[in-house]
Amino acid sequence: DGGITQSPKYLFRKEGQNVTLSCEQNLNHDAMYWYRQDPGQGLRLIYYSQIVNDFQKGDIAEGYSVSREKKESFPLTVTSAQKNPTAFYLCASTTTREGNYGYTFGSGTRLTVV
Amino acid sequence: QKEVEQDPGPLSVPEGAIVSLNCTYSNSAFQYFMWYRQYSRKGPELLMYTYSSGNKEDGRFTAQVDKSSKYISLFIRDSQPSDSATYLCAMRTPGYSTLTFGKGTMLLVSP
Numbered sequence: 001d002g003g004i005t006q007s008p009k010y011l012f013r014k015e016g017q018n019v020t021l022s023c024e025q026n027l028n029h030d031a032m033y034w035y036r037q038d039p040g041q042g043l044r045l046i047y048y049s050q051i052v053n054d055f056q057k058g059d060i061a062e063g064y065s066v067s068r069e070k071k072e073s074f075p076l077t078v079t080s081a082q083k084n085p086t087a088f089y090l091c092a093s094t095t096t097r098e099g100n101y102g103y104t105f106g107s108g109t110r111l112t113v114v
Numbered sequence: 115q116k117e118v119e120q121d122p123g124p125l126s127v128p129e130g131a132i133v134s135l136n137c138t139y140s141n142s143a144f145q146y147f148m149w150y151r152q153y154s155r156k157g158p159e160l161l162m163y164t165y166s167s168g169n170k171e172d173g174r175f176t177a178q179v180d181k182s183s184k185y186i187s188l189f190i191r192d193s194q195p196s197d198s199a200t201y202l203c204a205m206r207t208p209g210y211s212t213l214t215f216g217k218g219t220m221l222l223v224s225p
Contacts (some may be wrong), residue, residue, distance in 0.1 A: 006157075030212045040122065042217030043202070048197055050211060096211045102148045102204065103213060105157035 006106035007089050012114045013078065013085060016097050020077045021109045023091035030096040032074035033103065036060060038089045046089075047072055050061045050096055078111065117141055120157050120216030129225050133190040135217035140184065144205040144214075148189045152200045152218065161201075162188065180186045183187055193223045 002024040013019045016034045023032065034046040045058030049068040065081025068074055074093075086111050092103035122138045135149075138210035145166055162177040164170045164186075170177045176189040180185055186205070190197055203216040 040217070045212070048212060052129075063115075086157070092157075094211050095148045098208065101211075102150070102160040102163055102176075103158075105159070107157045108155070110155070 004091060004093055004104050004106040006071060006089075006109050008109060009107070011109055011111045012026060013111060014114060016080045018077055018079050019087055019111065021078070021091075021111070023076065024072055025074075025093045025104070026072060026106035027093055027104060028071075029104070030071070031094050032068070033092040033094075034066065034074070034076045035056075035090045035092065036089045037108075043090065046076065084097075085111055087111060117214050118203065118205065118216045121219055122143050122217055123221040124222050126222045126224065127193055127222055129193060129195060131193050131223070133197070133221060134208075134224075135188040135190075135203075135221070137186050137205075138184055139186070139205060139214075141205075141207070142181075142184065143207040145208050147177070147186050148204040148213070149175075149177055150202040150204060152202060154199075158202055171225050175183050185197050190221075193221075195223050195225050197221060219223050 007022045029100040031050045035043040044060050047066040049055035066075045091106040094103045118139045148163040149161045151161050152158040167179045167181045174191045178187040200218040200220045202218040204213040206213045
């Protein structure tokens with residue numbers, strides 16, 4: 001079955017550490033997205049990519065980095081520069097063909113600073 | 115003014131009630147409209163999508179778009195406790211794959 005897989009489900013980070021969240025899709029989608037979700041804040045866009053080797057900053061990119069070396073993969077690194085990283089992180093993908101398509105979301109990674 | 119406004123709730127209803135969830139938006143270029151359901155600690159799942167104005171029905175769910183009022187609705191008939199979740203509206207303009215989301219409305223259906 002096609003889908004989008006995020007790992008790990010739970011992640012703990014010590015102060016000053018970088019951590020990388022994995023996102024893999026086998027839907028042959030061109031576009032991939034990273035969102036952060038905090039209580040009462042809705043979904044906030046961190047980075048997105050519509051084609052391999054290209055990506056754009058979203059609304060809250062500071063303290064995060066991404067790469068898109070393969071169509072299937074869009075890992076997110078939370079760097080030590082991100083001062084408040086504790087949140088629920090969601091990866092999504094979609095086609096860029098015109099039409100009424102929504103996103104397919106992964107099941108999320110909950111990151112906690114310890 | 116935010117691009118998409120959605121009442122956060124919570125909206126509490128008894129089992130069997132008809133539920134109405136709504137979003138308003140300011141960008142008249144939005145043409146594609148979607149509703150997502152998100153259970154606690156899970157990723158959102160696409161429930162309904164519509165193009166431009168009109169209604170779309172799928173089982174107990176009806177999505178309605180009124181572009182003249184910049185207002186979209188999701189109706190849930192015969193609500194069940196399993197419908198308890200956060201419902202997010204989303205929309206986009208033609209030519210762009212990026213969605214703009216509402217903040218979500220939490221729905222609680224009590225047995």
